[in-house]
Amino acid sequence: xxxxxxxxxxxxxxxxxxxxxxxxxxxxxxxxxxxxxxxxxxxxxxxxxxxxxxxxxxxxxxxxxxxxxxxxxxxxxxxxxxxxxxxxxxxxxxxxxxxxxxxxxxxxxxxxxxxxxxxxxxxxxxxxxxxxxxxxxxxxxxxxxxxxxxxxxxxxxxxxxxxxxxxxxxxxxxxxxxxxxxxxxxxxxxxxxxxxxxxxxxxxxxxxxxxxxxxxxxxxxxxxxxxxxxxxxxxxxxxxxxxxxxxxxxxxxxxxxxxxxxxxxxxxxxxxxxxxxxxxxxxxxxxxxxxxxx
Amino acid sequence: xxxxxxxxxxxxxxxxxxxxxxxxxxxxxxxxxxxxxxxxxxxxxxxxxxxxxxxxxxxxxxxxxxxxxxxxxxxxxxxxxxxxxxxxxxxxxxxxxxxxxxxxxxxxxxxxxxxxxxxxxxxxxxxxxxxxxxxxxxxxxxxxxxxxxxxxxxxxxxxxxxxxxxxxx
Numbered sequence: 230x231x232x233x234x235x236x237x238x239x240x241x242x243x244x245x246x247x248x249x250x251x252x253x254x255x256x257x258x259x260x261x262x263x264x265x266x267x268x269x270x271x272x273x274x275x276x277x278x279x280x281x282x283x284x285x286x287x288x289x290x291x292x293x294x295x296x297x298x299x300x301x302x303x304x305x306x307x308x309x310x311x312x313x314x315x316x317x318x319x320x321x322x323x324x325x326x327x328x329x330x331x332x333x334x335x336x337x338x339x340x341x342x343x344x345x346x347x348x349x350x351x352x353x354x355x356x357x358x359x360x361x362x363x364x365x366x367x368x369x370x371x372x373x374x375x376x377x378x379x380x381x382x383x384x385x386x387x388x389x390x391x392x393x394x395x396x397x398x399x400x401x402x403x404x405x406x407x408x409x410x411x412x413x414x415x416x417x418x419x420x421x422x423x424x425x426x427x428x429x430x431x432x433x434x435x436x437x438x439x440x441x442x443x444x445x446x447x448x449x450x451x452x453x454x455x456x457x458x459x460x461x462x463x464x465x466x467x468x469x470x471x472x473x474x475x476x477x478x479x480x481x482x483x484x485x486x487x488x489x490x491x492x493x494x495x496x497x498x499x500x501x502x503x504x505x506x507x508x509x510x511x512x513x514x515x516x517x518x519x520x521x522x523x
Numbered sequence: 524x525x526x527x528x529x530x531x532x533x534x535x536x537x538x539x540x541x542x543x544x545x546x547x548x549x550x551x552x553x554x555x556x557x558x559x560x561x562x563x564x565x566x567x568x569x570x571x572x573x574x575x576x577x578x579x580x581x582x583x584x585x586x587x588x589x590x591x592x593x594x595x596x597x598x599x600x601x602x603x604x605x606x607x608x609x610x611x612x613x614x615x616x617x618x619x620x621x622x623x624x625x626x627x628x629x630x631x632x633x634x635x636x637x638x639x640x641x642x643x644x645x646x647x648x649x650x651x652x653x654x655x656x657x658x659x660x661x662x663x664x665x666x667x668x669x670x671x672x673x674x675x676x677x678x679x680x681x682x683x684x685x686x687x688x689x690x691x692x
Contacts, residue, residue: 242663242671243653250666270650270674276604277642277652280626280635283548288682327548333686338678387606388617397610423567423607429600429636433571437603502666 230262231358234302234346236293238311239271240458247502248458251491252307252351258367258494259359264302269293272306272314275384276427279314287327288334290318295335297346305349307487309384309457312350312392319348320391350385351487352402352456353394364409369495370520371411375512377489378417378450378481379403380441380464382424382457406486407454410493414454418444424463438463438471442479451512453483461485465507482508492517540589543628550624553584555614562608562618568601575601577608577618584621593628600626600636650674 241248256263272290273279279286294315297304306312322328322342332341349357355364386397395402407414422441425434442464445453455461464483472479488501498514545551562577563569569576575598583591592599599622608618629635635643646652651674660670 239651239653242668243651243655243659246659246663246666246668249668253668267672268675268678270679271646271652273646274642274652277639278646279623280639281630281643282683283623283627285683287548289679292678292682321548330686334682334684337681337684383603383605383607388609421565423603423605425567425603427604428568428602429639430572433568433575433601433603436571437567 230257230260232262232264232302233349233354233358234266234297234300234304235263236266236269236272236297236304236306236311236315238306238308239274240310241307245458245461245485247505248307248485248488251485251487251496251501254496255367255487255490255494256355259355259363261354261358264300266293266296266300266304269296272308272311275310275313275317284330286314287318287321288331290314291322291331291335291342292338292340294318294346294348295340295342298343301345303347303349305351305354307351308459309350309382310459312348313384315348316391316393317388319344350392350394352385352406355406356402361405361409364406364490365411368410368493370493372489372493372516373411375410375412375452375516376448376450377407377412377414377452377454377484378445378448379407379414379454380417380420380424380445380456380460380483382455382460385456403454403456403486407489410489412489412493415448415450417441417448417450420444424457424460424467426459426463434463435471435474438467439475439477442468442471442477442481445481446477446479448481450481452489452510453481454489455483455485458485469507480508482506482510482512484510484513534586534588536587537589538587540593541584541587544584544589544621544624547624547627549617549620550627552616553581553618553621556581556585556616556618557614558582559613561611561613562616565607565611567605567607568603572601574598577602577622580622580625581616581618584625592625593632593634595634597625597629597634599629600639648676650676650679 389397404414419441425437428434498517503509560578602622
């Protein structure tokens with residue numbers, strides 16, 4: 230098994246432990262061994278703390294990368310925001326002047342950033358280290374007939390020269406990963422829109438989410454496949470809020486990709502923590518009951 | 524944009540503002556902007572707001588109109604941080620990063636929205652942006668996940684001390 234250092238960040242371990250559970254269940258089956266890191270902090274987040282002081286933000290991010298470097302491993306994250314911060318740090322610190330400046334700070338705590346640990350998003354880790362075929366091999370109950378609308382979110386793909394995940398104008402990684410589960414991916418018309426979570430006004434995110442949820446709803450998909458925990462919140466709690474606000478009947482349950490993978494690998498519906506969601510993927514529970522009867 | 528009476532006056536470039544911005548990491552990138560407007564078409568904030576326009580923000584930076592950008596209720600907080608502008612810019616200006624540098628200037632003056640301040644404070648106190656509660660610990664336990672380890676905040680705080688000999692950082 231190939232070993233990779235796991236950087237779980239804040240949002241998944243501290244708000245969506247079901248997602249972390251699913252990651253730890255599914256990756257070993259794909260031949261990826263998770264190595265936990267000790268002493269890491271928030272990545273820090275690429276929206277709020279970065280807005281306060283970009284040099285402090287870089288220094289903390291570099292410290293997190295140093296912890297992975299000490300293990301001699303590449304690091305992977307499960308959150309698009311963490312990937313954005315750590316990948317951008319890796320990129321910016323290729324500049325020797327900036328690296329030197331950050332290293333003078335890290336020297337205060339006996340650390341040195343060397344740039345030896347590559348940063349990978351969990352989706353690319355699975356794509357590049359295991360491959361779609363390997364995913365297919367681990368699936369014990371192919372999700373045939375399940376229609377999955379896809380939402381990429383912004384930070385998985387952009388800035389593309391730094392993230393190096395996929396073509397930001399026509400990506401395919403999530404579609405292919407969903408196909409590997411036996412399900413049918415569909416691209417909703419506003420797939421390119423942002424979830425608006427980072428925006429500090431009311432008007433923009435609510436109207437944007439209304440348009441987004443509208444095109445998701447138009448697809449009549451069974452679920453919405455998600456890869457970003459921030460977007461997930463916007464599509465779960467946020468979907469309820471927007472439906473009430475605009476008197477709309479939006480109700481496509483969002484499901485984090487690795488929970489869906491765990492389900493397809495045979496983890497029972499009840500163990501996957503879907504009961505905590507505002508919109509539960511009841512279709513998966515029914516599907517499980519129906520296939521059990523056959 | 525400025526009112527009619529302001530428009531009648533000649534533009535005065537606030538060079539102190541431009542110097543301060545240029546000291547921020549990637550703050551000087553707007554200098555390469557030639558106002559083509561490629562950043563506008565795919566900007567979701569621009570689509571849903573009457574007041575946000577990344578090209579206009581870059582122009583104000585070039586003109587040194589610091590007061591309009593670094594002030595209470597600044598329009599820059601409407602940015603969704605989606606990076607479309609950065610993708611589209613032919614000059615690699617990264618308008619979103621210039622906007623983040625402007626936010627750093629606002630933060631230096633203690634001017635950020637309450638929601639932003641709350642998350643920053645949580646991070647500075649605990650090393651995480653999401654508070655860790657006992658309810659969450661029980662949830663993690665139910666999934667067979669280990670408790671989250673405390674973040675060594677003494678180390679994080681040492682990183683925040685200003686650079687030696689580089690005053691006002």
